[in-house]
Amino acid sequence: EIFGPVQSILKFNLEDVIKRVNATRYGLAAGVFTNSLDTANTLTRELRVGTVWVNCFDVFDAAIPFGGYKMRGIGREKGIYSLNNYLQVKAVI
DSSP: OOSOOOOOOOOOOHEEEEEHHHSSSSSSSSEEEEEEEHHHHHHHOOSSSSEESOOOOSOOOTTSOOOEEETSSSBBBGGGHHHHHHHOOOOOO
């Protein structure tokens, strides 16, 4: 979750990447660039972040919910999930 022109190039295996990403306090979004559909599917399932962009980055649509996990995990913006911010559940018995 660095806001700036930063690029990090490292050798990795998937287990290390998953552990490293999930160990951080932040979880707004992640970008995955790969030719492997298996790698993309594994990372999108395992990464604890609100948005995973696969072979793209910073793509938004009004129908796609946006929000994070962990310290970035208060509600969602956009999409039908954003309505939860304005609703209150009540049980009537």
